[in-house]
Amino acid sequence: MTTTVDEVLPYDEALAAFDPVMGLEVHVELGTNTKMFCGCATTFGAEPNTQVCPVCLGLPGALPVVNAMGVESAIRIGLALNCEIATWCRFARKNYFYPDMPKNFQTSQYDEPIAFNGYLDVEVPGEHGEEPWTYRVEIERAHMEEDTGKSLHVGGSTGRIHGAEYSLVDYNRAGIPLIEIVTKPLTGAGERAPQVARAYVAALRDLLKALDVSDVKMEQGSMRCDVNLSLRPKAGEPTSPEQAAVPLGTRSETKNVNSLRSVERAVRFEICRHAAVLSNGGSIVQETRHFHEDTGATTSGRIKSDADDYRYFPEPDLVPVAPSREWVEELRATLPENPAEHRRRLQTEWGYSDLEMRDVLNAGALDLIERTVAAGASAQSARKWWLGEPSRRANTEALELVAYADQVGLTPAYVAELQSMVDAKRLNDKMARQVLEGVLDGEGAPTAVADARGLELVQDDGALEAAVAKVIEGNPDVADKIRDGKVQAAGALIGQVMKEMKGQADAGKARELILSTLGEG
């Protein structure tokens, strides 16, 4: 199979002529212990077809039962997205044939979603000197459905079904609860559309994490994004009424874009591709497309037309879901703080500058710092430690800081312990860095590393006094200068004292002692 390479227009030229409109569909696998309609486990990575039963295998006669936790999670997500919650809604069958779908229909929701009409305010970071920007993403709906099984195509070169010798199907994923969150058409983002898309998916990820409803691991597919994009002729500023009056163009749907960076790149690529087609007088084919991480390009998938007919009808095997208003209000009252507000509050509490806060967020250290502060460290010290050696090493290994810390066993409690040793003057700064390196090298808890490496400030004043006396004696010239009031000269002596003490002395204490001995204390 040969893949045709699509022509693209440079981004600036595309944006000069066209106004992009996006629609984002995000599928989130809920972190419930059991599947949406049966009692099977949902553990990721289990042996194929070991987490299955008559219900999720679609065996003749089996019937679904709704997972109450799935409904609760859906309502909480809806509330966090400022949605209205249905007083009564049904599941529907979406009928189509595919080998990884056991019943050949997906139990989903159609015209009666559990949550609808919401929004999420998204902070789009300023780049290239732009001001940060808050963009309101209007949410069309959030509905409940079940995941399909997973096909593995064997024998072809591409891993896709085309050219494969045979396919294997793993039904462990079949029936895992999904929430599909669909935005309204997102207009007015203009040239910042790719960043808006990325910022929205990032904000949604943070929100879902805060709700503790999913592990939102895009790389494992527990959060997947479909990017719908269309262009329309430019008629004015992106947010102007003239522009809003222009009808929407034909869209393409890029499926399963599985990282924040890819979301941004997919939007950008599709803008450039659409623009090239439209500029050449062509028209956009309504189709699904695949995004390729390696090239950053999309390629044509299946032609999708309005003739696609899923023959939806209300699922007769399930009774309607009718959450009581009391329950909904109970859930609303226990929602966690919105992540954006949470960040603003922490910044104020911690006294971080905007720049410091940005570095912390970019490093993915917010949660780690919050937990370190909770373990007793000061906000500044927690920031200093996490953004230091651990961040450098995480970068080198191309890992998220959280993942790196997990891997080497560096916990917020350890960082707090390290800082408390500094505060108690058991370690000086340099020694503390060595202890941290020991922890990162897997030598254990900070106290254990300090003990093992023999790193501890000498608390014995006699030893320090002896060292000071020895250094003064060996440097009469310097001592004289200090006696004459040139206090800054003490630095040279402190260095020698520290050397004498093999670094295991409190430099401040050494300075005090030198000055008092020489009558300047």
Add this chain to the structure above:
Amino acid sequence: MTNTTTDLTRATAAQLADLLAAGQVSSVEVTQAHLDRTTAVDEQVHAYLHVAGQSALAEAAEIDRRRAAGEPLHRLAGVPIAVKDVMTTVGMPTTCGSKMLEGWIPPYDATVVAQIKAAGLPILGKVNMDEFAMGSSTEHSAYGPTRNPWDLERIPGGSGGGSSAVVASFQAPLATGTDTGGSIRQPAAVTGSVGTKPTYGGVSRYGLVALASSLDQAGPCARTVLDTALLHEVMGGHDPRDSTSIDAPVPAVVEAAQRADIKGMKIGIVKELTGEGYQAGVSARFEESLQLLVDAGAEIVEVSCPNFRYALAAYYLILPSEASSNLAKFDAMRYGLRVPPTGIDHPSAEQVMAASRDAGFGDEVKRRIILGTYALSSGYYDAYYGTAQKVRRLIANDFDRAFETADVLVSPTAPTTAFRLGEQLDDPMAMYLNDVATIPANLAGVPGMSLPSGLADEDGLPTGLQILAPAMQDQSLYSVGAALEAALTDRWGGPLLDRAPDLTAKGA
């Protein structure tokens, strides 16, 4: 002295239960007697698709052992039963009368089957049915038709013709059935037996291979009203694995069948379900039965259910729609028949699905899948499925209004006695009309029963009377049914089925 084997197969389930409890017979003897009867007559009747003699006898022996050990047992423990082949059974094939599932042995028991096993009823085997329960004659079974014990050239009703024939030919005292538009009641009517479709949600659907989920309901088949009640009680009750199952105790059906008290009860005749279109002998027996009910102390009132005339049309949109989706799972990917397409070297999954479904499904199944797929299509949904659902609501309203003036409603169960094999096979509409009186109950979810009302003068074949009650008032069916049965049996001088031909004489 008469042959013991014959006696045991002629006994009702209630009588067998008493004999077993009194230690006068063993379950092994009872079970063996029925297996012997099957060996003698089923070559002619063809009620069974699978006879499970060995496991039935093993279950019987286990019950006998437990009884001897003094363990507390269910009243029906040791009384054998036949199971409709639409219910999943561990260790026994479940084909639904289709080539599509030939040889499939389910890894799990339907809830109903589990309840039957828990009560200690040995399962004799799986009985025939129209393919995926689509039909009124069992002629649509991929494994050949079942024949009516009253006349082997005639149909035993359908889809549960195996269930009706197996009890009417004394091969089992009890059988399970399922009723989507009359598949328990119409077969009961044309074979002189009794069958009940409980309130929708009264019996678990878990493990019933679905035809139309919103209409399907499993229920009991037997030769007497009391036996039907006893089995109803075993099958009924809440099942957390079926979301549409009613979370309430089973109505007191056995007590109602034993009391048979209908004094002061108002019995409604549905104007739209009598008169034109009914065979003369069917109407005559129906009228006589009404008089007997009056004699037993009931009051007859006439009610009108004007929307019943749309029931058949609505039913034949809702059923195919749901069926087209329910039957989509038969795709040759995980179980059942797999047929490679001819002339294609490396067929795709889709091509294998298409070839397998083409080979595995019979014409009636394909007809309904096509109808349903069409009715659910975008652009047609509102006109067909949507409208049918509205009609369904109107029919339920008709029932509500009728039950304001009557405690139960009655009608002939089927418009005619058993027709000849092949007679309606090429005329689907004629076949569908058999269910005109039974369908409204499925659309509204209310319970219904059919019991014998006699033999039609013109052909000497059984006629049936249907009783319908408000939802969750299943016990009313049994009060009326038992009272009428007592009066009729009295008039006949014995059970109607005593007049059925002696199959062993004919077959010898």
